[in-house]
Amino acid sequence: MEWNKFSMSNLRLINETTATSSASVSATDIFSADFDIYKIVINDIDQTSSGGFINQTRFINSSGSIVTSANYDNALLQIKAYGSFGELRATNQTKMDLMTVITGGAEVGQGTVIYVFNPFNSNSYTFALCQSQQFYAGNGGLGTKSIGVLKQTSSITGINFLPSGNSYDNFKFRVYGLRVDS
Numbered sequence: 001m002e003w004n005k006f007s008m009s010n011l012r013l014i015n016e017t018t019a020t021s022s023a024s025v026s027a028t029d030i031f032s033a034d035f036d037i038y039k040i041v042i043n044d045i046d047q048t049s050s051g052g053f054i055n056q057t058r059f060i061n062s063s064g065s066i067v068t069s070a071n072y073d074n075a076l077l078q079i080k081a082y083g084s085f086g087e088l089r090a091t092n093q094t095k096m097d098l099m100t101v102i103t104g105g106a107e108v109g110q111g112t113v114i115y116v117f118n119p120f121n122s123n124s125y126t127f128a129l130c131q132s133q134q135f136y137a138g139n140g141g142l143g144t145k146s147i148g149v150l151k152q153t154s155s156i157t158g159i160n161f162l163p164s165g166n167s168y169d170n171f172k173f174r175v176y177g178l179r180v181d182s
Contacts, residue, residue: 011039011176018044018172025171028060028158031119035177038119040159042099042112042132044172047163054088056095059119059126059150060158067150072096074148081140095162096148098130110134119156126150 012035019025031038045055054076059067074096078086088097099112112132118124128148135141150156161171 010179012179013174014038014177015175016173017175019168020170021167022171023167024160024162025168025173026060026066026158026160027173027175028064030159030175031116031157033120035179036118036121037178037180038116039176039178040112040114040116040173041176042110042114042171042173044170045110045112046169046171047166054097054164055099056162056164057098057114057128057148058095058160058162059156060160062155062157064158066160067152067154067156068094069152070094071151072148073151074098074146076100076144076146079143079145081142082136083139096128096146096150098128098144098146098148099132100134100142100144116159122153122155124153126152126156 015027015030017025017027061067070092072093072095073091074093076088076097078100080086090097098114110132112130114128114130117127119126126149130144130146130148133141133143
C-alpha cells in the first residue's frame, strides 16, 4: 500500500465531540460500513486531578451499549524526557489503557491520534493504535505509543473515554473516516 494514498483529502470529518465536567465522554454512531479505518484526533483533554493519569478507552456496540466485558488487550509504552520509560501490558480487561495524560493546569499541552481498524465489521476484532505527546511544566515531554484490541466479533459503532482520575474538565475530539483510493 502506498502511503501517499493517505493524504488529508482522504479524511472525511464524521463527528466532533466536546464535553466539560464529565465523568466519561462518548460518541455514538460514528463507525459505519462507509470506512474500515478511522482517525480520532484529541486536542483538548484535562482531568480534574493534577498529575499523570491513564485514560481508558472502551467501544460502543451497535445496540448503543458500552462494551464492558473482559475482552480488551493492550500494551502501552511511556516515553519520558524526564525519567525512565514505562510499560503497561494487560489482557482480558474491561477497557484499554491507550493514552497517558498530564493534567491539572494551564501549563500542560496534549495531542493524541488514535486509529481504529474494522470497528463496524462483525466478522473481525476491532483494533486501535494510539500515539500521544504531552508537555508537563517543570518536568518536560512525555509521549506514549500503544496498541489495543477488542477480542469480540461484534459491530462497533462508537467509542467511550473514561478518566482514571476524577472526571474530565475538558475533552474535545474529532473523528475522521479514512477513504483509501484504489
